[in-house]
Amino acid sequence: MLFNGSKRINIFRAKIIIEDNSIFFMNITDYLRTIVPFSQDELEDISSYFQKESVSKNQVLVRQGEISKTLYFVEQGMGRSYYLNDNGKEITQWFFGEGKFMASVDSFFQQCPSLYYLEVLDDSIVYSISKTKLDELFEKYSNMEKLGRLVSTEMLTRVVNKLNAIQFQTARERYEYMLDEFPDIAYQVPLGHIASYLGMTQETLSRIRKTNSDK
Amino acid sequence: MLFNGSKRINIFRAKIIIEDNSIFFMNITDYLRTIVPFSQDELEDISSYFQKESVSKNQVLVRQGEISKTLYFVEQGMGRSYYLNDNGKEITQWFFGEGKFMASVDSFFQQCPSLYYLEVLDDSIVYSISKTKLDELFEKYSNMEKLGRLVSTEMLTRVVNKLNAIQFQTARERYEYMLDEFPDIAYQVPLGHIASYLGMTQETLSRIRKTNSDK
């Protein structure tokens, strides 16, 4: 039932595990290059706009109501966005795994008060950039505009996928969608976070996992 | 209970209804200008890439499985995307109102087989552009990249909103979200389309409307 550290080679993910178990983390430069063919000069300049930071477990990066000024890229670790519902319960809205941009999307892009908290779930290494600096990059390089467009449409596709999972699938099917979409995350975060992400109670998710493992 | 043609002035929507009941439809040039400050020359050139078309009611623009090559802008009328679930039932995935871009988003942007049908629900006037031409525009004007980025992030925000409505609200609350998000559409399309969009059966939606009108 536990995630038994299977060896995989994940191309296009941040973490690349090679057969001898050595691990390479993709840094932001490597990542940018996988999306748009930047020149070496561009890459160096663009990277210099980002700041590498260590963030420790459970640190909150954005609070509900704040206007988020920073976009993050997760090199190592993971994060999630969540909000408090009417009963004060935390509802996970999204997970951000390694090799992904992380932000309170609405707040950062529309510069409106954030509906969500953004927090880090593990000791992590991230690259951060302010809205202002990012806008400078958009002005400076049309390749950056392109990157922004591609990253947004990719995110859009993922959100639409989740929407369909949530809207028309049973609790069990939704859990399977989760295993598929976030294989790395599914066994690393508290069950309650995943349950709320999938729009079910943790009791239900616990029962699903149990019957899955019975098979 | 009927939508009683109230006079509104909707700025940033395609249809502008003035107090004397005259109606102006926003064309694509007007729309582009509301998002990014294009120059007049740019606007004229960009518009020339789009083709104005009349599409008649119930015409299908994209079929499930096809790779969608065209993006539409709705000047008049409305459209929806939907798919057939395991029981062959049509499930509405999104509505496209006046003054919005319309596409099978995943297929058009990622050039993968469409999960959805795209159809027009009323006799409509749309502007169309091919993926190739659009990419030319992205190359030619960095303002177009910007437009692409802004339109995608706006769409992303909307989809995230729907996701939250679907995931954590009761059937009645979801219907209220719909009235809010698509006020123009809510009373113009068959109840079944709306019900499936909101992830409920049409019987349930019918009962909700009934008790709402009882109050």
Next chain:
DNA sequence: TTTGCTTTTTGATCTAGGTCAAAAGAAATG
């Protein structure tokens, strides 16, 4: 204005998954 569709409403029943409560397991803290 009758005939034949399509859409909407109503009623009776059923069930997936929620709620509430408590026990059992893990993990952090001192």
Next chain:
DNA sequence: CATTTCTTTTGACCTAGATCAAAAAGCAAA
């Protein structure tokens, strides 16, 4: 390592909304 706190599991029960079936209401063609 004992204690407190957090997380997961289990059980009993309950409801929102689904399903199934059929009647009613609209609407279009002829």
